[in-house]
Structure formats: structure tokens, C-alpha cells
Amino acid sequence: MLYQLEGSQAVARAIALCRPEVVCAYPITPQTHIVEGVGELVRSGQLGNCQYLNVESEMAAISVAIGSEAAGVRSYTATSSQGLLYMMEAVYNASGLELPIVMTLGNRAIGSPLNIWNDHADAMSARDAGWLMLFAENNQEAADLHIQAFKIAETLRLPVMVCMDGFILTHAYEKVDLPEQSEVDEFLPPYKPEFSLDPENPCAIGAMVSPNDFMEVRYMAHRRQLEACAVIDKIGTEFSAKFKRNTGGLLRTYHTENAETVVVAMGSVLGTIKDTVDDMNQTNGNGKYGVLSLVSYRPFPDNEIREALKNAKRVIVVEKAFALGRGGILAREVELALKGLDIEIVTVIAGLGGRVITKSMLAEVFRQPKGNLVFLGLKEDAIRQEYKTVLNKGGA
Amino acid sequence: MFQVRIHGRGGQGVVTAAEMLSIAAFLEGKDAQAFPSFGSERMGAPVVAFCRISEREIRSREPISNPDAIIIQDRTVIEPACAFDGIVDNGFVLINSPADVETNLSNARVKCIGATEIALEQVGRPIPNAVLLGSFAALTGVIKIDSVIKAINTKFSGKIAEKNVKAAQVAYERTLGEM
Numbered sequence: 001m002l003y004q005l006e007g008s009q010a011v012a013r014a015i016a017l018c019r020p021e022v023v024c025a026y027p028i029t030p031q032t033h034i035v036e037g038v039g040e041l042v043r044s045g046q047l048g049n050c051q052y053l054n055v056e057s058e059m060a061a062i063s064v065a066i067g068s069e070a071a072g073v074r075s076y077t078a079t080s081s082q083g084l085l086y087m088m089e090a091v092y093n094a095s096g097l098e099l100p101i102v103m104t105l106g107n108r109a110i111g112s113p114l115n116i117w118n119d120h121a122d123a124m125s126a127r128d129a130g131w132l133m134l135f136a137e138n139n140q141e142a143a144d145l146h147i148q149a150f151k152i153a154e155t156l157r158l159p160v161m162v163c164m165d166g167f168i169l170t171h172a173y174e175k176v177d178l179p180e181q182s183e184v185d186e187f188l189p190p191y192k193p194e195f196s197l198d199p200e201n202p203c204a205i206g207a208m209v210s211p212n213d214f215m216e217v218r219y220m221a222h223r224r225q226l227e228a229c230a231v232i233d234k235i236g237t238e239f240s241a242k243f244k245r246n247t248g249g250l251l252r253t254y255h256t257e258n259a260e261t262v263v264v265a266m267g268s269v270l271g272t273i274k275d276t277v278d279d280m281n282q283t284n285g286n287g288k289y290g291v292l293s294l295v296s297y298r299p300f301p302d303n304e305i306r307e308a309l310k311n312a313k314r315v316i317v318v319e320k321a322f323a324l325g326r327g328g329i330l331a332r333e334v335e336l337a338l339k340g341l342d343i344e345i346v347t348v349i350a351g352l353g354g355r356v357i358t359k360s361m362l363a364e365v366f367r368q369p370k371g372n373l374v375f376l377g378l379k380e381d382a383i384r385q386e387y388k389t390v391l392n393k394g395g396a
Numbered sequence: 397m398f399q400v401r402i403h404g405r406g407g408q409g410v411v412t413a414a415e416m417l418s419i420a421a422f423l424e425g426k427d428a429q430a431f432p433s434f435g436s437e438r439m440g441a442p443v444v445a446f447c448r449i450s451e452r453e454i455r456s457r458e459p460i461s462n463p464d465a466i467i468i469q470d471r472t473v474i475e476p477a478c479a480f481d482g483i484v485d486n487g488f489v490l491i492n493s494p495a496d497v498e499t500n501l502s503n504a505r506v507k508c509i510g511a512t513e514i515a516l517e518q519v520g521r522p523i524p525n526a527v528l529l530g531s532f533a534a535l536t537g538v539i540k541i542d543s544v545i546k547a548i549n550t551k552f553s554g555k556i557a558e559k560n561v562k563a564a565q566v567a568y569e570r571t572l573g574e575m
Contacts, residue, residue, distance in 0.1 A: 004422035006415070138455075168457055173418045173430040271455030358458040 002177050007139040007169040010176040011104060012037025014143035016047050017184040018102075018150045020076040022068035024053040024061045028083040029116045030166035031106035035078050058083040062090040062103075069099040070205055072196030074150065077101065080166055081108035081122045088126070095130030095221070097206055100153030100160070100191075102146065103131075107267065107320075108166040109353040117354020118166040120267065120321040123297070124329050126161065130221055132228055133298040134248075135266040136164040139176050144247035145295075147179070148232075148239050151188050155231055156224060163297075165268040167354070179243055187242055228299045236295075250301040252293045253308050255281065259290030262309055263366065264334055265318040266294045269350065269357055273318065276362040289366060297330075302337040309334075314344040316366060318376075320351045327373045350376035397450040398538050399460045403479040404469030404492075407439045409525035412551060413467065414445035416529060419550050420543035421449040429454045442473045449538060463487065465536055469511070469524050471497055480504075488536050492524045507535050507574075509567060518563035519556070530564030534571035541568045 003010070011034050015023070023042065025035040042052040055061050058079050065075040079087060084105060094101050109115040110122055123133060132152060136142035142164040149160040164170060179187075195203065209217055229250060236248030246252070254274055256262050263273050270293045277289040292308055294301075309315055315338065317331035326332075328347035335345050346369045351357045361377055400417060404410040411432040418430035426449050433444035446460045461481070465488035468479055474497075483489065485503050494510030509531045511524035518527075526548050533541045541564070548560050 002422075004419045004428065168431070171432060172457070173415045173428070174454070175422060175427060268457055272457050275456040356459055358461070359456060 001180070002175055004173055005139070005176050006033060007142055007164065007172050007174070007176075008033030008106075009037045010139045010143045010178065011146060011164070011170075012041060013178055014146045015076055015102075015104075016041045017179065017181055018076075018147055018188055019047065019074065019185075019190075020050055020102075020150075021073045022051050022053065022064065022075040023047075023077070024055050024064035024068075024075070025077050025079070026055055026058050026061050026083065028058070028080045030108055030118075030170045031078045031080040031083070031104065033170060034104055034106065038076070038078075058086040059090060062087040062094065062101075065101045065103075066090060066094050066097065066099055069094075069101050070097065070197045072191070072193040072198070074154075074191040075101050076103070078104035078106065080106040081110055081116075084122045084126060085110065088129070091126055091129045091131065093206070094159045098157040100150070100157055102149045102153055103159065103161050104146070105161050105163045106166040106170045107163050115353040116166075118168050118268075118320070119352045119354070120163070120319065121352075123161070123163050124321040127298060127329070130158070130225070131298060132156070132158055132160045132225075132232070132296070134160065134162050134232075134295055135297055136162065136169060137268060137270045137293055137295075139164075139169055139172065139174050140245065141247045141295075142169055143176055143178060144239065144243070144245060147184060147188060148235050148248045150191075151235050152228070152232055154191055154193075155235070156228055157194070158224060158228065163267065168268045177245070183242065187239065225299045229296070229301050229304070232296050232299070248295065250294075250296040250304050251308065252295065254291040254293065255288075256290035256292060256308055256312070258288055259312060260287045261314045261316060261366065262290045262292055262312040263316045263318060264292045264294060264305075264309075264330070266297060266330065267320065269318060269320070272357060272359055273362060276359040276366065279359065280363055280366060294330075300333055300337070305334060305337040306341070309338060309343065310341060312343055314346065316346045316348055316369065318348045318350050318362070320349075322347075322349045322352075344372075346372050346374065348374045348376055397448060397452075397454070398465070398536075399463045400447040400449070400465045400467065400532075401460050401463040401479075402445045402447070402467040402469065403473050403477050404443055404525075405439075405473060406441045406443050408443075408469045409523050410443040410469055411445045413469070413525035413529060414447040416526070416544070416547040416551055417447045417532070417539070418449070419547035420529070420533075420539045421447075423543045423546050424539060426451060427454050429457075431457070433459065442477050444477065465490065465532070465538070467528050467532060468492055469528060488532075490528060490532055490535055492528060505535070507531070507571065509571060511567065514563050514567055514570075518566060519559040526560035527563045527567045530567035531571040533564075534568045534575070541565065544568075 331347035418428035421428035511527040
């Protein structure tokens with residue numbers, strides 16, 4: 001049924017439809033409305049015997065999720081920014097222990113300096129933690145990806161992080177089609193773990209692994225990441241067949257056939273990018289532009305990206321995070337996927353700490369990027385002034 | 397696409413106004429997107445919220461720089477917020493003020509209404525958002541007053557909803573009468 005909802009409420013209701021039995025979270029902006037929404041649904045009895053634990057920190061939130069999931073219970077948590085960093089030790093444990101937790105990450109910049117607004121620095125900090133990471137373009141996708149996430153997680157015995165842009169999606173009202181409970185029940189059967197902690201049948205998980213076997217354990221985890229591509233794709237296809245919406249899978253292409261330039265991005269900026277590209281394609285003399293929306297960042301679908309981009313002359317990667325002193329993170333991964341092909345790759349760092357990204361800014365950089373690493377809308381005057389001040393203070 | 401920018405101060409229901417407007421448009425079968433100027437929603441601080449209404453899918457998420465309509469919930473933010481910037485030719489400007497406000501806008505349809513006064517009279521609280529949406533429905537014709545009423549009832553319940561509905565209706569009738 002169609003609703004006009006805040007993104008956070010759409011996700012809260014999607015989570016409820018997945019019938020988790022443990023929800024544990026610590027509030028942090030901009031994730032707060034999601035966990036408040038889930039809490040409300042638990043309190044009103046709509047989640048049956050679900051336990052909502054309002055814990056004392058993010059470290060506790062992920063630890064509770066690990067404990068309950070290890071006991072064989074479908075578990076959910078959510079966080080943002082510093083909250084994810086505070087969890088991080090146990091974030092690695094969750095994947096190492098093969099626990100299919102689903103977590104929403106309301107993407108927000110990382111301090112210092114303190115900033116509560118959106119970028120993808122938080123997600124990038126977890127890129128090697130062994131979680132699957134899916135990015136939502138709009139609130140429909142955010143809701144649908146969570147429903148798929150539980151199924152993907154439990155199929156693969158791997159935790160899944162669903163990333164949605166803080167404020168831009170979490171606080172935006174838009175139309176969302178939420179499925180009926182019976183339909184979700186058909187799609188996502190009750191969780192039946194292969195093994196779980198049970199006092200009647202004692203066993204241990206998380207034992208120490210010696211140098212003799214550690215490498216093999218890690219290699220097998222690597223293999224499962226690679227195999228995850230096929231599972232995400234299959235479950236995405238299953239979802240779209242059942243719910244008549246193509247909101248999952250590894251990636252989506254938009255006018256990429258015959259495009260000379262293809263823009264690659266993740267998350268909510270894709271809507272603005274698609275509108276920009278439509279305008280540019282209607283104006284003669286701009287060449288042809290297409291868009292690749294990357295849904296699955298982990299696993300990284302190298303083959304599918306290569307196939308989708310192989311005929312492009314130029315690929316422009318717009319990303320909301322970067323490695324200080326190095327440049328683009330996503331762009332380097334795209335570059336690796338395109339290795340050996342004669343394609344120019346441009347990195348556009350955009351929207352850091354919530355900096356506005358407009359169609360006109362994008363059109364300008366898509367038409368004529370100045371160099372291979374562009375910081376969109378960077379105030380160069382302010383930087384020159386700052387350098388002057390610093391030099392003067394130093395007595396130079 | 398019809399784009400609305402709402403200016404006011406934290407505590408006046410600026411963000412809620414944009415959300416209700418989007419619900420009203422949704423109830424008429426349109427696509428609508430509402431979002432705040434993120435993070436600045438402190439009591440008393442200048443706040444901006446946006447709403448796009450369209451017959452087609454809305455994808456762009458940039459802030460609205462060329463609004464078809466501007467709603468001013470608090471006239472003291474007009475100057476510091478450059479609240480009239482980018483208004484389209486022949487656009488609508490709805491200002492919460494019992495007396496006319498000098499705007500220097502030659503090419504806009506400006507309407508002033510004492511929304512806080514109506515809110516105090518009807519609701520007993522100086523929150524002008526629902527009142528202004530009633531007036532907006534009359535001024536622009538972009539949404540129906542019935543949809544505004546349904547949207548108010550989605551966001552509020554009980555006596556508060558009832559009183560806000562009444563306040564929006566009063567503003568709607570008054571605005572129609574003065575056009």
C-alpha cells in the first residue's frame with residue numbers, strides 16, 4: 001500500500017514487516033527517528049514478542065545483536081557516524097562469527113570537526129569489516145533493501161549494512177509502497193539458523209584460531225563475499241518478481257547503452273545525477289551521458305561493472321567520501337574493475353559534511369572536469385585566504 | 397513540477413508544514429517530496445523547508461533555489477534569510493503578517509495574512525503552519541483545502557487536529573474572499 005512517509009518511518013515499518021525478535025539501538029542523529037519508529041511499533045504490540053533494548057552505547061547495541069543472533073534470533077540495530085566507529089571492534093566480530101545481523105547506517109560525516117550532516121565517511125570506515133553493504137537511492141529502495149537484507153544475510157550467514165543518506169533520505173517525506181505482512185512472510189520465512197547457542201546443546205563460537213588455520217578462515221570469508229554477488233542478484237530478482245519493483249540487485253544502469261560518459265555513484269545523489277544527465281542529453285553538443293547506480297558496494301561487483309561500462313570513453317565517479325592524501329575510494333575500486341580498458345576515470349568528491357550538490361554544479365563538472373580529481377564546489381578563495389593567514393602567523 | 401520553499405523559525409512548525417503539504421499532494425495522487433534544511437531546527441533559529449509537487453516521479457534532491465511559491469511563517473527572517481531569492485516570474489509569496497509587507501517584488505503575487513493571530517484565536521497557540529496551508533490552497537489552487545484538512549488530520553489528532561482544521565478553513569475562506 002502507498003504511503004507518504006518520512007524515510008525513517010518507512011524503514012521502521014519495513015523492519016517491523018521482517019519480524020525481528022530483538023532490536024537494540026542507541027540513538028544518534030540522523031538515525032534516531034528510525035529506532036524511535038521501531039520502538040513505537042514494538043511498544044504498541046505490532047511486533048509480537050520482539051524485545052526492544054535501549055542500550056547504553058553503540059558498543060552495547062552491536063554486542064546485544066551479536067548475542068541474540070548467536071542464540072538464533074533475528075536481530076536488528078541501526079546507527080550513524082561516530083556510533084559506527086564506536087561499534088567497530090564488534091562490527092568485525094559480527095561478520096567473523098557469521099551472524100546475519102541487519103543494521104541500518106544513516107550515513108553521516110565523521111568528526112572532527114563535528115558535523116551531523118550527510119556523507120559516506122562512516123560507511124567507508126567499515127568497508128573491510130566483512131559486512132555486505134547496500135546503498136539506497138530513495139526511500140522506496142531503503143525500505144525494500146531491508147526486506148531483502150534479512151534474506152540475503154540469513155542465506156549467506158553474513159551481516160548486512162543498509163546505507164541510507166542521513167537527513168537527505170532519513171528525514172525526507174516521499175511516497176513509499178509498503179508490502180502486506182503476508183507477502184513479506186512468504187518472501188522471508190522465519191529464521192532457522194543452522195546452529196545457535198543453546199544451553200540444552202552446549203557449544204562454543206568464536207574460539208581462538210591459530211596461525212595454522214587463520215589464513216584459511218579468512219580466505220573462506222573472502223570466497224563467501226565473492227559468492228554473495230550471485231545471491232544478492234538472485235534475491236533481488238526474486239523480490240522484483242514478487243513485489244513488481246526493481247529495487248535490489250547489484251547495480252542498475254540508466255541510458256548507459258551508447259553513452260560516451262557514464263557517471264557512477266551510490267545513494268541519494270543518484271536522483272539529482274539522473275535529472276542532470278537527462279537535461280544534458282537533451283542539449284545537443286554535450287555528447288551522450290549515462291548513469292550507473294551502484295547498490296552493492298560490498299561485495300563489489302567487478303564483473304557486472306566492467307560489463308556495464310566497457311563501451312564508455314569516460315567514467316566519472318561521484319563519491320561522498322575520500323581517503324585523505326589519496327583521493328577517491330570508490331573511484332579506485334571502479335578503476336580496478338576496468339583495468340586494461342581504455343577508459344578515462346575522473347573522481348568527483350562531492351557533498352562532504354552535507355555540502356549541497358546541485359544539478360548545475362554536476363552539469364559543469366560532467367561537461368568539462370578540471371583534472372582527474374575534482375572537489376565539487378570547493379571554495380578556493382577561502383582556502384587561499386586560510387593559507388595566507390597561517391603563513392603570516394608563522395612569520396613567513 | 398511545482399516547488400515551494402517555506403521560511404520561518406524553529407518551533408513554528410516549518411518542517412511540519414512542508415511535510416503536510418507533501419501529504420496533501422500525495423492524497424491527490426501526485427508525487428511529492430518534502431525535506432528540511434537539515435539540522436538547523438533549533439527553537440527560534442531561522443529554518444527552511446522545501447516541498448516539490450509533480451505529476452511525475454521526483455528524483456532531484458537539491459534544495460529549491462527557484463521556487464514557484466514561498467511561504468513566510470515569520471517575517472523577521474525575510475531579510476537575513478534572503479527569503480525571496482530565486483522566486484519565479486509571477487510566483488506566489490504568502491507572508492504571515494496582519495498588515496501589508498513591502499517586498500519590492502514587481503513580478504510576484506504577494507498575499508499577507510495574519511496567520512499567527514488566526515492560530516491564537518482558533519487553536520490558542522501561535523503556530524501558524526496549518527493556517528498558512530489553508531491560505532496557500534486558496535491562493536495557489538495547487539492543492540485542495542480538503543487535502544490540506546486530511547493532511548492536518550494525518551499529522552495531528554484529537555482537539556489539536558480539530559482546531560487546526562478550523563483555523564486552516566478560516567484562512568482559506570478569508571484568502572478566497574480577499575482575492
